[in-house]
Amino acid sequence: MQVHISPSMRRITISTTNGFLDPMKLKGAVRYLSYRCLFWTILILVFLLPFLFITTMIATLEGANKCTSIYCLTRKFGPGAPWRSNNIPQQYSREFVTALELAAKTKLPKGVAVPETIHALIDEAKAKNYDTKTLLATLSAMVENKDEQTRTAKLQEALYRHFASSGIPKGMHCLSLKLTSEYSTNALARQDLPSPDLAPGLTDNSLHHYVVATDNVLAASVVVSSAIKNALEPRKIVFHVITDQKTYAAMHSWFSLHPLPPAIVEVKGVHQFDWLTKDNVPVLEVLESSADILRYYHGDHSAGTDLSDSPTILAAKLQARSPKYISIMNHLRIYLPDLFPELNKVLFLDDDVVVQRDLGPLWDIDMQGKVNGAVETCRGEDPWVMSKHFRNYFNFSNPVISNTFSPDQCAWAYGMNMFDLHEWRKTEITKIYHRWQKLNLRSNLTLWRLGTLPPALIAFDGYVHPISSSWHMLGLGYHAKSNIENIRKSGVIHYNGQAKPWLEIGFPELRPFWAKYVNYSNEFIRHCNILQH
Template identity: 55%
Template sequence: KKDSDLFMHMIFTARYYNSRKYVYYIIIHDILINFQIIFVGCLGRKLGPRILGRRSESTVPEVIYQTLGEPLGKHELQGRYDIPQSLEDFMTETKRGGYDAKTFAVKLREMVTLMEQRTRMAKIQEYLYRHVASSSIPKQLHCLSLSLANEHTNNAAARLQLPSAELVPALVDNSYFHFVLASDNVLAASVVAKSLVRNCLRPQKVVLHIITDRKTYYPMQAWFSLHSLSPAIIEVKALHHFDWFTKGKVPVLEAMEKDQKVRSQFRGGSSAIVENTTEKPKVIAAKLQALSPKYNSVMNHIRIHLPELFPSLNKVVFLDDDIVIQTDLSPLWDIDMNGKVNGAVETCNGEDKFVMSKKLKSYLNFSHPLISKNFNPNECAWAYGMNIFDLEAWRKTNISNTYHYWVEQNIKSDLSLWQLGTLPPGLIAFHGHVHVIDPFWHMLGLGYQENTSFADAESAGVVHFNGRAKPWLEIAFPQLRKLWTKYVDFSDKFIKSCHIRAS
């Protein structure tokens, strides 16, 4: 209970900083900067005799420029109570007189610096709280897994074979539309599955292969046993059910163990990252994101083994668990991939430059010679989340080995080739094997771009909540979360008992 209370307190605190102090600091900071420019510009002409103790002249005293340009010591402002705390305080002190030009500039510099430090700290605290919120498992989702695991134990109806015996042949039948979803989040998986089937024009031709881990298998099986999506065919399988998926046979598992050890010491952990006083807040946010457990999850790496997981299938569509499907996806099977392996949406062209401006240099460290001599920094990147994979074409390539090679190189270089996730090695491994598809099929950024147009999102084929603000978290953007919650039945007994609510 203490953990959950602390979690909720962090969420509240983050929002408090967002809505109050953070805004105040920005407003005050902007006012002060404008005031500084205007005030200093006319200081020598209008206020010289009264404030500067000198005759009126047309130029600003050189001492002001010199003083404002002098750097403040790292601890110079600590424990100081004589620094004006607001524009009003500064104006009051100024009107009292007695300031020469140097004193005026010193006070102005100290006040602006103090405001900048507070603004920076507020931003860092926001990023830290968001990191904690996005990396933690909400108690409602934990409750849902426990409830379903208990149901699996006590209710035979929650232990159905998925799919039933007569439908098993469809699992390897290439006349069906095969989708793959890897997830350890039951609620997220349920939304992806429901949105997929509900929007499909021929649901009887849909086969959804759900892959999960050992601890989530029973809750996942219980959910889909009790919540049928017939006539679609649902398979639930844990990684340990695949005979070949053992440590000795899967290079990525060994790499993940090494990667986890490196990340545990990455830049001294979150405390050391936050305490760095020289980094910009956005840089600190990126480093915190690199520590997120999801970037070391086998669920994120599983897609690189699709040819081995499904040796009988020719083509699959791989789905992330933070997407919502809003249209029939069967036309994806009609796309001519021109011999390419990966059908994906590019992320360097689009109206939203914040989301659609990603090139290889956005993900790879081109200051490292291994990267700079092999790749073009201005080459367009593409996205994971909703991808068409031609497994027949894939089996003729060296993509999987290339992926493992570069993951190993990154670990050997202390994560200096890239910091985040499975997309960077994916960009390398699939280099030259990507067929660009229409952006209608995959709209990105709903987990970090709060200003995403709701109308644009609503009209997209698939929306992707990539980013920290996942729709099942308190930090989700309310106006965008509605696209996700429409596929959650809040009257369901498991959902209600775990207090999972629409808002």
């Protein structure tokens, strides 16, 4: 037989060699092999072959060697496979669901080691020839084990963060010591604050009076400087900085050596207020002398920890056990009418806030006879910070609480509060505060355990004037999920929570809003190695 192919590939002639058959001529259309077709074919194979390999491997692990290869393969493709019989998917689905239910109910015997990784599970399943039930039960035990490990780690993190937030960084301790030394050696650090010619402004009700109570020099400097730098009329600002006796020299040195004209800054120690005696502040004497109170706030905070609490709840409970809550510094705000008898209005700021815009309009708010202008925390975008009602602070299983208040009453925030001292003096708010503090002590702290806000919620009940939440944004010390755009627009941002911006545990993405008001080139800050993170 002879085959003749024309050069153009358009003609093929086949003939026998012995001549018995006539030449056979075949004509065929040219078929071109497209490179594009070849590319897509290879690409499909690249994805298909690994899938088939993995499917086969899983089938082997499940003991699929007992079934036909076609059946095992079609199990993985699902009911859409054209060659599957109708009874196979139903049977397999029932078996799989039943196995899952049994795995959820089955507990491995105590003492049985659970694989740590999925690779270890696969190796063990191969070695011991696990059936589906055993494999799923082991996998379920692995998941439960990992969940418990994760939860324990989060609880430990909450405990460690609590201790970290209660400590004083070395740099800030150094700053206080150096400023105290400066106070004793440098006459400029001891000069009057304010100067005698500005002293009349301390009682001038036409000016805007701010109050900050803190023993943290660096934090106080940020609060004061941020408020003055963002004010449209800084000449109208008067800051009353109150600190304790041990920090007074350092605080006085800082503001003497770093004046912020044209604003007026006064620094006073609690020992300089003649009114602050134990006769006038009886509840503080009880707080500081009660053995139960001292044990609660200064004892082992890890003892008696309820491991059933979520890490977030545990963190809140631990924060409430901070010793600062029995310090006189944390109770000063309830005595403002007596500490500043000649003032009609003051804006009280916590030391963990940053002022980002002019707060002058707050003095123009009509308080309608109320005493406390505050942001309510029962509504807002943040589900953790802005969802607080009385039920979050009080023990409503106690009839003293349940018969007096509603669990659905809206809470409000400390941190930025406009207090009308003139209206306050007409009320018995301070007496109510004292009465409920003593009642809680007699009840062995069973009415509430969360810091100083609960007695204030009671004392100011009916005397709160809600102000827009745009003035005061909370929660920057609880989590890093705060909306950055909302932070930029807020008048005051509040790092309430454990992650203070001056601590290592502070959130890096939120710290810059605070750090921009720290002069890291300042000689005292540099010498104490307070570095920008």
